[in-house]
Amino acid sequence: ESSLIDVLWRRASSQGEEEAYVFLADGEEVGERLTYGELGSRVRGVAEALSALSGAGERALLLYPPGLEFAVGFLACLASGVVAVPAYPPASRRHLPRLASMVEDARPALVLSSSSLGSKLHRSLSALPSLGGARWLLTDEIGGSPGWSGRRPSRSDLAFLQYTSGSTSSPKGVMVSHGNLLANEALIQRAFGLDGSAVVVGWLPLYHDMGLIGNLLQPLYLGGRCVLMSPVSFLQRPVRWLRAISRFGGTVSGGPNFAYELCVRKVGEEDRSGLDLSSWRLAFSGAEPVRAATLDRFASAFSGCGFRYRSFYPCYGLAESTLMVSGGDAESPPVVVEVEASALARDEVREAAGSGRALVGCGRAGSGLEVAIVDASTGVRLGEDRVGEIWVSGSSVAQGYWRRASATARDFGARPAGEGDSVRYLRTGDLGFVRGGELFVTGRLKDLIIIRGRNHYPQDLEASAEASHPSLRPGCGAAVSVEVAGEE
Template structure:
């Protein structure tokens, strides 16, 4: 692979060739220019400063007794702490294991169980976290014999230990990326420096055509692939200045995303579909004063089902402040392929197919709306499904569609046939960390099984859903995403907070068929008359749109449905809780309130970490 480099080499190169460029970190209090926030509130690290700080952090980790190949877990809410400690581990040859931080007081036991699983599976010898979080992790250390120490990041910041250089090669493991666990317990994806170098070329050269003058702006969590690889490692390799907001600041005040793009003339920013919908819901017209999005040339969208209606409404709503619909770049990716699998074409905007829904659902065959005579019922818009293209495979990579039962990957399906999406190429992982059985299950012949359903049309990829989540009723396949979309249109249902799934009775007359269940969140969960009205309308909406009868509708308070650390709905966990009769037990207490209140609590917690780091720690700012 031409010009392939390790991350450690990329740090050195960036410091030499673009010493004055680097990363900026917006404080929790907001962007400069807002009340009480000054220019100096943003922490700034040039690539030269990042090289120096990485060496210092790496020396501190070595002083803990960590050696090349050892794993170190990172639970670091503050973006600057995370970036410097991650790079410090990399330059020392130590394998970082990012773990998401606790998001609030609710479901703490679930968080600790998940953290124990990752720490134990990775075999991490040390865990780095702020002192406040360290106090929560006593049970994690006692349950993981390999975990020798939990160290406060405040001590790492102050360390002046010199780095002992290590030889790092492209074949070395760069870091372990644990999957978000939306369908199962998190698995440790082993990514080499060579995997990353291959995928970064796909992203920055082939996908985004990175150019002089680009500026990245991101609020994405750095402990997940899109935020870490897409907006930390990729900009470092290509020396693209990047500005970071915390995820909680964005969730609390989405307008800060627009303000940061305006202030720094951002050109590249990515987000899941829900984030574009959140902007539409939470940003008011008066907030747009002074906003200019005309510099935004790549508005990527991925990580969850992409709804054309969301992108179209976003484009029309913000056209008046310079946003261009052609900036949208719908994308498809997954941790097992480092990050990116396919990007749609630049400057094209969303490419949407209108399909015959009944044919797609029952036969797995793609028929365009224009190809079906009106007598088939396609004059009824409720039978039409609109899907967004995620583009084509990158050079040296392959995307093929196979029957899910094809264990050899020798006979790909033809275009316009729905099947399992499988991929191959140098970006694809070699396997899951120390898990031979799950690695073997993940591959069919030379192809990685994504577990996603989709099809190719004109050699472009369209996503339908996940294999294990398809609901089968009377021999016909239904995708949960379509049911969720229909349900989400009902007034009173919280956007992005609907889960549809199939469930079986353990015994009795209905044990041989799959029941269809929809669980949704509403602010009116305690108003019986309102929930009955909403539930009735959900049943009607799904019946009218898909011709499907819903067996059970469950109304829940805001903040109840289980989600992964990256915000993805957990259908499998929801089904398990429902079948155990425990789904309604997940409702937050009155004290915890809604998800927004939980986000506010987490934002306050992270702000205290930031203040502790900057004011209490009195660390030296590196320019």
């Protein structure tokens, strides 16, 4: 199979009557369902319409409300050869600058949306110059087309552009090929130890790599079942996430560290009493620093509901490597080490004799990938227990940044110093070290605060501030450096 579309056609043929996706409209009641057969037919219908409107390689901006129509539109792009550009539909004018930057970069020929949102967006986005000539397609108004076959994408074809957060610069479009996508889905399956019996429950946004590849597409790759809700449904009442796992027998679910912390704070004893989390075999945590204290608090709070500490699965990844880079043993508890904070400030790793900084391991590099720790200044490869930049090579590493040749050469073409014509690596911009084969992520290179020659990680300063007074809300502060009299 050369693409995820080959997998979809196979699922539609062999598992046509089986339920593929469920969407909980308010986070609780079922609003939409799709079997594999219905999904295949809908995707063929929209792909046929896309093929009639544009050629392979053209870009399509995806602006959908939470729901299953996003899945139809995204997969239809893959089937037709149109390059999907998932994006957040702007809820207010403050979100327009980021979208405008993406649109200017991608230059989409098409905009895909739903009838419930499309006309409103068409009016509000008409002022964006780069969307002036784009055709709008409301995919929920297009019927199925069971007989359409179309083109067959190759592994080297560009599948979609995953735009980075743009927190420190304008967002860049990561070019993910069909081969990259298949390689990373296979990596996730092997790392998580999954098969077609998996029930994935998710609330993460589908325009984000973890929600898209981990929640939406992994169940399709497996032939499993997926239960989704909107991020807002979760944030309004975090217990909805846990209730969905309990109700549908979820086996795989997860999110960033803050999601587990939010559940500890917001899900009271009365709500916990009705939960059964015993089916939750793998609880992944990634996309931000994983805090050992959060894992402990969550496991303690929900052990009475059947949750097991060993179900936690800390992992590491980034859009430039499609999604996942490393993860632990799915049958073992997380690896936690206590290190001296003062040594870490000097890029050294020493176990703390007493209390120190607790670091949670993110496992080993997944199949088809290699992780190297490299001195960011000299490019020299470092040994174990030395903090440096995390470099990644392998089949999941994307093709580069869309229309950004210099940034692609800089970040995707790195070679360790003194190793000649070695394999090219992706420079992640993340800092970490390896101990006993286990990857520990310590922070971001660009976020590092250097005071009088000592390295300070902002997440540590933020955690200390949060713990200093009960009036300070977790996850709502940021540590940044400022210059005073010319000194940081």
